[in-house]
Amino acid sequence: MRNKWMVGLCCALSASLALGQHSEDNEGLNATPEGTDLNGQSGYYNPVNPGSVTAKVYTYTDNGLGFPANPNGGDKFVGGTGPGGSVFVRSQKDITFGDGTGVWRVSFDIAAKFIGNLPAAQNLGSFSTQTFPGDQTFIALARWTDPNTAEKWNCDVVWFNNVNGQLTEIIPDANFQGLAVNHWYRESWTFDLDSHKFLEVSITDLSTGVTHTYEPVDRYLYGGQNGAPAPDGFRYFAGSANPAGNTLAFDNLVIEEVSEGPFCNYTLKKSKGKKCDSCPAKGSNVATEEVCEVVKDCTKKYKETIACPGGGDGKCKLKGKRTSCE
Numbered sequence: 001m002r003n004k005w006m007v008g009l010c011c012a013l014s015a016s017l018a019l020g021q022h023s024e025d026n027e028g029l030n031a032t033p034e035g036t037d038l039n040g041q042s043g044y045y046n047p048v049n050p051g052s053v054t055a056k057v058y059t060y061t062d063n064g065l066g067f068p069a070n071p072n073g074g075d076k077f078v079g080g081t082g083p084g085g086s087v088f089v090r091s092q093k094d095i096t097f098g099d100g101t102g103v104w105r106v107s108f109d110i111a112a113k114f115i116g117n118l119p120a121a122q123n124l125g126s127f128s129t130q131t132f133p134g135d136q137t138f139i140a141l142a143r144w145t146d147p148n149t150a151e152k153w154n155c156d157v158v159w160f161n162n163v164n165g166q167l168t169e170i171i172p173d174a175n176f177q178g179l180a181v182n183h184w185y186r187e188s189w190t191f192d193l194d195s196h197k198f199l200e201v202s203i204t205d206l207s208t209g210v211t212h213t214y215e216p217v218d219r220y221l222y223g224g225q226n227g228a229p230a231p232d233g234f235r236y237f238a239g240s241a242n243p244a245g246n247t248l249a250f251d252n253l254v255i256e257e258v259s260e261g262p263f264c265n266y267t268l269k270k271s272k273g274k275k276c277d278s279c280p281a282k283g284s285n286v287a288t289e290e291v292c293e294v295v296k297d298c299t300k301k302y303k304e305t306i307a308c309p310g311g312g313d314g315k316c317k318l319k320g321k322r323t324s325c326e
Contacts, residue, residue, distance in 0.1 A: 020096075020097065020098035020102075020104075020256065020257035021254065021255070021256040021257065022095045022253075022254070022255040022256075023252075023253065023254045023255070023256075024042075024252075024253045025074055025251065025252055026057060026074070026076040026077055026078055026251060027074045027075060027076055028042070029041050029042060029057045029076060029078075030057060031057040031058055031059050031075075031076040032057075032058070032059060033058065033059050033061065033062040033063055033064055034058075034064045035056030035057065035058050035063075035064055035065075035079070036056055036057050036058075037054045037056060037057075038054050038055040038056055038057050038078055038091045038236075039054035039055070039091050040054075041057070042093070043093050043094065044091045044092065044093050045091075045092055045093075046090060046091070046092075047090055047092040047130075047235065048088075048090055050087075051086065051087055051088065052087065052088055052089070052090040053080070053083060053087060053088070053089055053090075054080075054089070054090075054091055055078050055079065055080040055089050055090075055091035055236045055238070055250075056078070056079060056080060057076055057077070057078055058076065058077055058078075058079055058249075059075060059076055060073055060074075060075060060076065060077060061075070063077075063079075065079050065081065065113070065115070065247060065249065066113070066115075066182070067079065067111050067113070067182065067249050068111075068182060068183070068184070070109055070111070070184045070206065070251050070252075071184060071206045071207055072109060072184070072186070072206055072251075072252060073109070073184075073251050073252070074251075076251075077109075077249050077250065077251040078091070078236060078249065078250045078251065079238075079247065079248065079249035079250065080125075080236070080238040080239070080247065080248065081115055081238065081239070081244065081245060081246070081247040082125070082238050082239015082240055082244060082245065082246045082247070083239065083244050084116075084239070084240070084241070084242045084243050084244035084245070085241075085242065085244075086241045086242070087239070088237060088238065088239040089125070089236070089237060089238035089239050089248075090235060090236070090237055091235065091236045092130060092233055092234070092235040092236075093233055093234060093235075094130075094232055094233040095232070095233055095234065095255065096230075096232065097193065097230045097231050097232075097255070097257075098257050100193060100229070100230030101193050101194055101230075102192070102193060102194065102257050103190065103191070103192045103193075103199065103257065103258050103259070104190070104191060104192075104193060104255065104256065104257050104258065105188055105189065105190045105254075105255075105256050105258050106127075106129065106140075106188070106189045106190075106234075106253075106254075106255050107186060107187065107188040107189075107252075107253070107254045107255075107256075108127055108186070108187060108250050108251070108252060108253045108254070109184055109185070109186050109206065109250065109251040109252045110127070110142070110184070110185055110186070110187055110248065110249065110250055111181075111182065111183060111184045111185070111248070111249040112124055112125070112142055112153045112179070112181055112182075112247065112248050112249075113150075113181045113182050113247050114144075114150035114181070114245045114246060114247065115245045115247050116243050116244050116245020116246075117243060117245070118148065118149070118150060119147050119148045119149075119150070119243075120144055120147040120148075120150040120240070120243070120245060120246060121147050121240040121241070121242060121243060121246070122143050122144060122147055122240060123141060123142065123143050123240060123246075124142040124143055124144055124153055124238070124240070124246045124248065125142050125236075125237050125238035125239060125246055125247075125248040126139045126140060126141045126142060126158075126235075126237045126238075127139075127140045127187075127234065127235070127236060127237070127250065128140065128158075128234065128235050128237065129231040129233070129234050130231060130232060130233035130234055130235050131231075131232060131233065132222065132235075133166075133222045134222065134228065134229070135222065135223075135228055135229045135230060135231045135232060136191075136193055136196060136221035136222055136223055136227060136228045136229065136230055136231055137221060137222045137231050138157065138158060138159045138160075138189070138191070138198075138221055138222065139157065139158035139159075140155070140157060140187055140189060141155075141156040141157055141158055141168065142154070142155065142156070142248060143156045145177065145178050150181070151181060152177075152178045152179060152180065152181065153179050153181065154170055154171075154176065154177045154178070154179065155171060155176040155177070155179060155185075155187060155203055156168065156169065156170050156171065156176075157169055157171060157201070159198060159216075159219045159220060159221065160219070160220045160221065160222055160223070160224050161218065161219070161220065161224060162218055162220060162224050162225040163224050163225070164220070164222065164223055164224030164226070165224070166222075167219070171201060171214055172214075173212065173214045175203065175212035176201075176203055176212070176214065179203075183205075183207065184206040184207070184251075185203055185204060185205055185206060186203070186204040186206055186252070187201075187202070187203055188200075188201070188202045188203075188204075189201055190258065191221055193221075193227075193230055196220050196221050196223055196224065196225060196226075196227045196228075197216075197218075197219065197220055197221075198216045198219045198220065198221070199215070199216075200213060200214070200215055200216075201213070201214045201215075201216065202214070208309070209307060209308065209309040210309065234253075234255065236248070236250055259289075259291045261291060261292075261326070262291070262292055262293070262325050262326050263287055263288060263289060263290060263291060263292065263325070263326070264287075264288050264290035264291075264292050264295075264297070264298035264299070264322060264324075264325060265285055265286070265287050265288075265298075265322070265323050265324040265325070265326060266285070266286045266288065266298075266302035266320035266321060266322050266323060267283065267284075267285060267286075267320055267321055267323045268280060268281070268282050268283060268284050268285075268286060268302075268318055268319070268320045269282065269319050269320055269321055270282065270317070270318065270319040270320075271284075271316060271317075271318055271319075272316070272317045273308070273314060273315070273316050273317075274314055274315050274316075274317070275308070275313055275314035275315070276308030276309075276314030276315060276316055277314075278308060278309045279308070279309070279316035279318075280309070280316065280318065285323070286302060286304075286318065286320055288302065292325040293325065294325055295322060295323075295324055295325045297325060298322040298325060299322065300321070300322055301319065301320070301321060301322070302318070302319065302320035302321070302322065303318070303319050303320075304317075304318045305317050305318070306318065
């Protein structure tokens with residue numbers, strides 16, 4: 001995958017609309033401050049019964065889980081607290097991944113916390129593509145950095161090696177570890193259903209706008225290098241066997257087919273901040289999601305207004321000139 005300066009979620013999504021996409025911002029769901037059952041709405045169901053309770057749909061305003069407003073959120077989010085006693089929060093939905101080929105990116109906003117009596121226990125919860133195992137799937141796993149304190153959590157993963165050996169691993173980048181509780185992040189997982197490999201993992205702090213990216217080596221979806229059928233759904237999961245209290249929240253899910261490029265690159269000629277001191281520097285490179293074969297395929301001039309990378313209400317007005325297709 002290419003190295004790029006992140007110009008924001010909207011830009012990243014715009015090039016993908018012509019390809020396969022499934023997106024949910026939860027705004028069309030029934031919600032209350034105390035939570036309304038997700039299972040039974042919009043195709044969600046309980047995949048394991050007994051042993052499961054439904055995730056719920058909450059209003060951000062006065063929500064019973066006490067999560068703060070998501071900087072990218074609307075009025076509603078999905079969340080759940082594991083009740084313990086080997087009962088878990090599970091809500092699943094069946095979808096198709098296009099024709100089962102190509103490069104796909106799974107992205108979602110996530111926040112975590114513990115609501116109970118310490119110590120907590122592993123695992124905190126997860127988002128997974130389904131059916132797991134069996135199809136080309138993986139688990140985006142949330143685990144406590146230290147369950148005795150439940151003050152920080154790690155963005156971990158269950159994926160596979162080339163011979164389909166299951167691996168539960170910490171991503172070897174400190175930026176994916178020691179994440180704040182009661183704080184919103186966005187995870188993105190990019191993989192190729194043809195080679196069965198993971199291409200890129202990223203995490204964005206939604207308060208600061210800062211994104212960190214990791215490029216895995218020889219990490220696969222279920223099936224390893226030989227592959228398996230394409231995924232056919234996804235699942236929200238929260239809780240541990242005991243005690244009660246492991247809590248996750250999700251919003252703005254996007255499952256999209258993406259192009260691997262090459263992409264248009266621009267050199268910034270102007271960068272002006274309004275209520276923002278962290279705009280990208282003049283002369284820096286912007287790699288957009290415009291697909292190209294040669295540089296002449298790219299628009300001659302780049303012009304974009306983005307949210308301040310440092311967070312807040314500020315904006316950056318950017319202008320650039322095309323430089324390459326790579």
